[in-house]
Amino acid sequence: MKITYIGHSGFLIECDSVNLLFDYYEGSIPKIEYDKKLIVFVSHFHHDHFNKGIFNLFETHPNVSYVFSSDVKTTHEIDVVVSENEKVLFENCDIQTYKSTDSGVAFLVKVDNKTIYHAGDLNLWLWNEETKEDNQSMQENYSKEIDKLKDIKIDIAFLPLDPRQEEYEFAGIEEFVSKIEVDTIFPMHFWNDYSIIERYNANHEHKVVDIKRKGQQFKL
Numbered sequence: 001m002k003i004t005y006i007g008h009s010g011f012l013i014e015c016d017s018v019n020l021l022f023d024y025y026e027g028s029i030p031k032i033e034y035d036k037k038l039i040v041f042v043s044h045f046h047h048d049h050f051n052k053g054i055f056n057l058f059e060t061h062p063n064v065s066y067v068f069s070s071d072v073k074t075t076h077e078i079d080v081v082v083s084e085n086e087k088v089l090f091e092n093c094d095i096q097t098y099k100s101t102d103s104g105v106a107f108l109v110k111v112d113n114k115t116i117y118h119a120g121d122l123n124l125w126l127w128n129e130e131t132k133e134d135n136q137s138m139q140e141n142y143s144k145e146i147d148k149l150k151d152i153k154i155d156i157a158f159l160p161l162d163p164r165q166e167e168y169e170f171a172g173i174e175e176f177v178s179k180i181e182v183d184t185i186f187p188m189h190f191w192n193d194y195s196i197i198e199r200y201n202a203n204h205e206h207k208v209v210d211i212k213r214k215g216q217q218f219k220l
Helices: 052-056 132-149 163-168 171-179 195-202
Strands: 002-007 010-014 018-022 037-042 064-069 080-082 087-090 093-099 105-111 114-118 154-160 182-188 217-219
Touching: 018 105, 064 087, 080 087, 080 093, 093 132, 132 171, 154 171, 171 182, 182 195
Parallel strands: 018 037, 037 064, 064 080, 114 154, 154 182
Antiparallel strands: 002 010, 002 217, 010 018, 087 093, 093 105, 105 114
């Protein structure tokens, strides 16, 4: 399995039987093998997760499909539209969605005997400027959703690690790791501030992948 960090929350995952592209927003997509199905996932409508130009990127690809959250508005034909807490079998991918604590959905995809989780904006969004009550509500909502993953062994998880949250910047991943069995975590949504990855890894036993640049590739 080869994984390319495209940028922000965008990743290309090249599996044995299919290629998966999540939340493309900006950056260069490497050459994709046309003999494999390409499935493009969009977790929600926010501009940093959905670039309308994505439909123009694959005009020459003979076998591309789109799986979109229902909150994304487009005139383009979409193969699969999903809402929260839905389960769909598409091609050879077993897809489960979860309710985001912001907008749209998170995706759990089982394919080629691997389980892949892309959080979208499902995160523990705690902020200093919010009230205690609002942060408590966020905590409850986040815990409720990720608790649904407790009995699932995840091979690869893509999780937000956002420096804008200041003292709470590690909160989402910390709770995730404390509850969920996951082999490899790719941080995302860090707004080009790669130093947050170093800070996290310096203070936690369960390390995240040390991403250093857009376009970086990893083999697992």
